[in-house]
Amino acid sequence: MKIFYTFLKPFVIILIILLCAVILWFLYRWISDxxxxxxxxxxxxxxxxxxxxxxxDLKNKSLTVISYNLGFAAxxxxxxxxxxxxxxxxxxxxxxxISLVKEKNADILxxxxxxxxxxxxxxxNQLEYIMNxxxxxxxxxxxxxxxxxxxxxxxxxxxSTVVISKFPIISNKYTLTSCKPNFENKLVDIFYYxxxxxxxxxxxxxxxxxRTISFYNVHLCVWNRTARLEQIRYLSKWIKNSDNSDxxxxxxxxxxxxxxxxxxxxxxxxxxxxxxxxLWDDLHExxxxxxxxxSSTEDIHKHFTFPERKHRYDFLxxxxxxxxxxxxxxxxxxxxxxxxxxxxFKILQK
Numbered sequence: 001m002k003i004f005y006t007f008l009k010p011f012v013i014i015l016i017i018l019l020c021a022v023i024l025w026f027l028y029r030w031i032s033d034x035x036x037x038x039x040x041x042x043x044x045x046x047x048x049x050x051x052x053x054x055x056x057d058l059k060n061k062s063l064t065v066i067s068y069n070l071g072f073a074a075x076x077x078x079x080x081x082x083x084x085x086x087x088x089x090x091x092x093x094x095x096x097x098i099s100l101v102k103e104k105n106a107d108i109l110x111x112x113x114x115x116x117x118x119x120x121x122x123x124x125n126q127l128e129y130i131m132n133x134x135x136x137x138x139x140x141x142x143x144x145x146x147x148x149x150x151x152x153x154x155x156x157x158x159x160s161t162v163v164i165s166k167f168p169i170i171s172n173k174y175t176l177t178s179c180k181p182n183f184e185n186k187l188v189d190i191f192y193y194x195x196x197x198x199x200x201x202x203x204x205x206x207x208x209x210x211r212t213i214s215f216y217n218v219h220l221c222v223w224n225r226t227a228r229l230e231q232i233r234y235l236s237k238w239i240k241n242s243d244n245s246d247x248x249x250x251x252x253x254x255x256x257x258x259x260x261x262x263x264x265x266x267x268x269x270x271x272x273x274x275x276x277x278x279l280w281d282d283l284h285e286x287x288x289x290x291x292x293x294x295s296s297t298e299d300i301h302k303h304f305t306f307p308e309r310k311h312r313y314d315f316l317x318x319x320x321x322x323x324x325x326x327x328x329x330x331x332x333x334x335x336x337x338x339x340x341x342x343x344x345f346k347i348l349q350k
Contacts, residue, residue, distance in 0.1 A: 026190055026191050026193075026194065027190065029193060029194050030180070030189070030190045030193055033178070033180070033193075035179070035180050035224070035226065035227065036177055036178065036179040036180065036221060036223075036224075036226070036227035036230065037177065037178050037179075038175055038176075038177045038230065038231065038234055039175050039176045039177070039178075039198075040175065041173050041174070041175050041203075041238070042173065042174055042175065042176075043171075043172070043173055044140060044141070044142050044172035044173060044174045044202065045140065045141060045172060046138070046139075046140050046169045046170075046171065046172050047131075047138065047139040047140070047141070047169075048137055048138055048168075048169075049131060049136075049137045049138075050137045056166050056167050056168075056208075056209075057209055058208055058209040058211075058347065059105075059107075061346060061347045062325060062344055062345060062346050062347065063107050063108065063208060063213075063249075063322075063344070063345045063347060064104055064105055064106045064107050064108070064342065064343070064344050064345075065106070065107065065108045065109075065110065065215075065249060065251060065316065065342070065343050065344075065345065066100075066101060066104065066106045066108070066109050066110070066340050066341070066342050066343075067110040067217075067251030067252055067253075067314050067315070067316055067340070067341045067343075068097070068109070068110070068111055068112075068314070068336070068338065068339075068340040068341070069111075069112040069113050069219070069252075069253040069313070069314060069336060069337075069338035070097065070111050070112065070113050070114050070126070070335065070336050070338075071113050071335075071336035071337050071338060072090075072113050072114065072115040072118065072120065072121045072126065072159065073090045073093035073094045073097070073115075073121065073126060073335050073336065074090070074093070074120075074121070074336070074337075075089070075093060075334060075335070075336070075337070076307065076334040076335075076336065076337055077308065077337065084153070087122040087124070090121050090122055090124060090126075091124075091129075093334070093335035093336070094126060094129055094130065094133075094335065095133070096333060096334070096335050097130075097333065097335045097336075097340075098130060098133050098134060100330060100333055100340060101130075101134060102134070104342050106342070107165070107166045107167065107208070108163065108164070108165050108166070108167075108206065108215060108249075109130075109162075109163065109164040109165075110163055110215060110217040110251035110252055111161070111162050111163070111164065111217075112161050112200075112217070112219040112252060112253045113159060113161075113219070113336075114126050114127055114130075114141070114159070114160045114161070114162050115157075115158065115159055115160075116141070116143065116158040116159070116160050117156065117158040118154070118156060118157045118158050118159065119153075119154060119155040119156050119157070120154045120157065123156075127139060127141055127160065127162055127164070130164060131164060134164075136164055136165065136166055138164070138165040138166070138167065138168055138169045138206075139162055139163065139164045139165070139169070140162065140163045140165075140169050140172035140202065140204045141160040141161070141162040142160055142161045142162065142172070142174045142176075142200050142202050143158060143159070143160050144159060144160065144161055144176055144197050144198045144199065144200045144219070145157055145158070145159040145196075145197035145198070146158050146159075147195055149195070159197060161174075161200040161202060161217055161219050161252075162217075163202065163204040163206075163215055163217050165204075165206050167206045167207055167208045167209075168206070168207045169204055169205070169206055169207075170205040170206065170207055170212065171203075171204070171205045172202060172203075172204050173202065173203045173204075174200055174201065174202035174203070175200075175201050175202075175234070175238075176198035176199070176200055177198060177199045177200075177201075177220075177221055177227065177231055178198055179199060179221040179222075179223045179224065179227045180193055180223065181193060181196060181223050181263070182223050182224060182263050182264070183262045183263055184262060184263065184264060185262070188262070199219050199220055199221045199222070199227075199231070200217075200218065200219050201216065201217075201218045201219075201220075201231060201234070201235055201238075202216070202217045202218075203215070203216055203238065203242070204216075204217065205244065208347075211247065211347060212244055212247065213244075213247050213248065213249065214239075214242060214244045214247060214248040214249075215248070215249050215250075215251070216235060216238075216239065216248060216249070216250040216251070216252075217251060217252050218231070218235065218250065218251075218252035218253070218254065219252055219253045219255075220232070220252075220253065220254050220255045221255065222255045222258050222259070222260055223263070224266075225257075225266065225268070225269040225272070225275060228254070228255060228256075228275055229275045229278055232254075232275055232276070232278045232279055233278055233282070235250070235279070236278070236279055236281075236282035236283050237282070239283060240282065240283070245319075246319055246320065246321055247319055247321045248318070248319045249316065249317070249318045249319070249322065249343075249345065250279075250286075250315070250316070250317040250318070251314075251315065251316045251317075251341070251343075252314065252315070253313050253314050253338065254276065254313060254314070254315055255313055256274065256275070256276065256300065256311070256312060256313055256315075257269050257270050257297070257311060258306075258311070258313055270297065274295070274296075274297055274300060276288075276291075276300075276315070277293055279317065280293040283317075283319075285319065285320040286317050286318070286319055286320075287317065287318055287324070288315055288316065288317050288318075289315070289316040289317075289318070289324050289327040289341070289343045290303050290327060291303070291315075300312050303329060304329075304339075305329055305338055305339045305341060306337065306338055306339070307331075307337075307339065308337060313338065314338060314339070314341045315341070316341055316343045318343075318345060320348075321347065321348050322345040322346060322347060322348065323345065323346040323348060324343060324344070324345060324346075325344040325345065325346050326342075326343070326344040327341070327342065327343045327344070328341075328342045329341055329342075330342060
């Protein structure tokens with residue numbers, strides 16, 4: 001037995017040293033990293049499933065856009081997102097969403113939280129699933145979470161923010177924001193921070209008929225107002241400096257006054273003017289599908305897209321080259337904990 005302990009001792013020492021090194025690395029990351037950090041703009045992938053596909057004409061000079069946080073098709077209640085479900089559960093939720101897309105005769109999908117190869121959703125590539133069943137050829141994905149958790153039941157998670165289009169996609173550019181979490185347990189903050197998802201802002205240029213339109217698909221930081229405000233300012237500057245700054249549509253999950261389980265209710269954020277006003281301050285001729293710059297927090301949340309809290313997280317903004325013809329928040333789709341926002345835009349003559 002003494003020989004066994006003598007043999008084992010060096011391995012125990014090595015394990016202790018490794019454990020201490022890992023703990024120190026987590027502490028170093030937490031102490032040295034800023035509260036949030038927006039990366040430089042990068043070039044993203046553009047998918048074309050049919051190189052021989054011809055151009056697609058605009059129908060009556062109008063464009064139907066759906067903004068939707070798919071929530072990896074895990075159903076309508078946030079407190080069940082980590083539950084295990086049969087593959088048919090996710091397939092049915094995806095099929096229900098696809099039926100909505102067909103019913104609305106949509107042209108552009110601005111989606112968040114689309115799983116590409118995750119255990120939690122049965123290792124189904126949800127982007128391919130949607131594209132194949134719609135028969136659409138073009139997509140621009142950005143992977144914002146790619147991690148393997150050996151000690152959690154979710155194990156592998158590969159999550160994306162993605163634009164799917166009937167029309168050819170010219171380019172896909174994006175930026176990722178890392179943001180420190182604000183769980184009530186500080187140890188959870190420290191040890192989860194390096195493992196968590198990034199939040200995405202992407203610019204996807206689409207050739208719709210003979211018009212180039214920039215679509216900005218965003219999923220802003222859920223953890224704090226300051227980061228969201230800085231992302232909004234970054235976004236407005238990005239748009240103003242773009243060579244297509246007069247023809248754009250912004251959609252996505254802005255996480256307006258949002259919080260998640262295990263984090264405090266953002267009371268201070270709820271008492272301050274809506275951060276969305278920062279967009280209007282910089283992009284004066286921009287409009288939103290339902291609200292305007294003068295809308296109060298109460299007015300904004302009347303049109304909720306997150307039923308569990310009756311909050312509005314999801315928005316569609318558009319530039320002066322468009323008019324809104326119709327807008328709808330679809331309340332009877334239960335594929336996600338968010339609701340789809342559908343906008344029909346008339347393209348004005350230049």
